[in-house]
Amino acid sequence: QKEVEQDPGPLSVPEGAIVSLNCTYSNSAFQYFMWYRQYSRKGPELLMYTYSSGNKEDGRFTAQVDKSSKYISLFIRDSQPSDSATYLCAVYYSASKIIFGSGTRLSIRP
Amino acid sequence: DGGITQSPKYLFRKEGQNVTLSCEQNLNHDAMYWYRQDPGQGLRLIYYSQIVNDFQKGDIAEGYSVSREKKESFPLTVTSAQKNPTAFYLCASRKMTGRNYGYTFGSGTRLTVV
Numbered sequence: 001q002k003e004v005e006q007d008p009g010p011l012s013v014p015e016g017a018i019v020s021l022n023c024t025y026s027n028s029a030f031q032y033f034m035w036y037r038q039y040s041r042k043g044p045e046l047l048m049y050t051y052s053s054g055n056k057e058d059g060r061f062t063a064q065v066d067k068s069s070k071y072i073s074l075f076i077r078d079s080q081p082s083d084s085a086t087y088l089c090a091v092y093y094s095a096s097k098i099i100f101g102s103g104t105r106l107s108i109r110p
Numbered sequence: 111d112g113g114i115t116q117s118p119k120y121l122f123r124k125e126g127q128n129v130t131l132s133c134e135q136n137l138n139h140d141a142m143y144w145y146r147q148d149p150g151q152g153l154r155l156i157y158y159s160q161i162v163n164d165f166q167k168g169d170i171a172e173g174y175s176v177s178r179e180k181k182e183s184f185p186l187t188v189t190s191a192q193k194n195p196t197a198f199y200l201c202a203s204r205k206m207t208g209r210n211y212g213y214t215f216g217s218g219t220r221l222t223v224v
Contacts, residue, residue: 006152008150032211034211034212036212036215041218041220042217042218043114043116043200043202043215043216043217043218044153044200044213044215045215046212046213046214049210049211049212088152088153090212092211095141095160095206096141096158096160096166097155097158097168098211098212098213100152100153101152102150102151102152103152
């Protein structure tokens, strides 16, 4: 079993829709969770991070962690074509390592 | 502007050749990392360094080598021993103090074997 699992998609939604991206993880000791956005042929950029359970909101983006079910989510409201990218979830494993999901490719149709 | 610079953007390697990918950061970050990204496999850790003149192997270090002679620089050499080097290579860095555990990534180098 992979330590972080993520549906690769692709996911295609119309502009203005609410997008839900999800990951599961296996180790209940994980405490720190991140979402990265990666545009084609670019490096990933840190979008949001959360510590332990709960929600964190930043503009149109909300990151949610449910530690009881080992489930992390990213919600995008009022999605825009510029949100089209690959989204990677990640967990902080140790000072030497962050474990990444394989990424979900998202396309927003105008 | 602070950031990580990777060069070249595209690199072509012939069979049996060693090639070196450059990674430079001016963020004053302590730790630096090299990841390999293949379609459908996510990012896999090749090598990392938390301090100058010290580095450790990641999950897929075979066929790669690194050096960390300066805090700002962490070059990666893809040797001829790496049998399947075609991939997108990403360099990242992180400050070891504070509560932000995330990495800053460079723009990547796409390596192709010809």
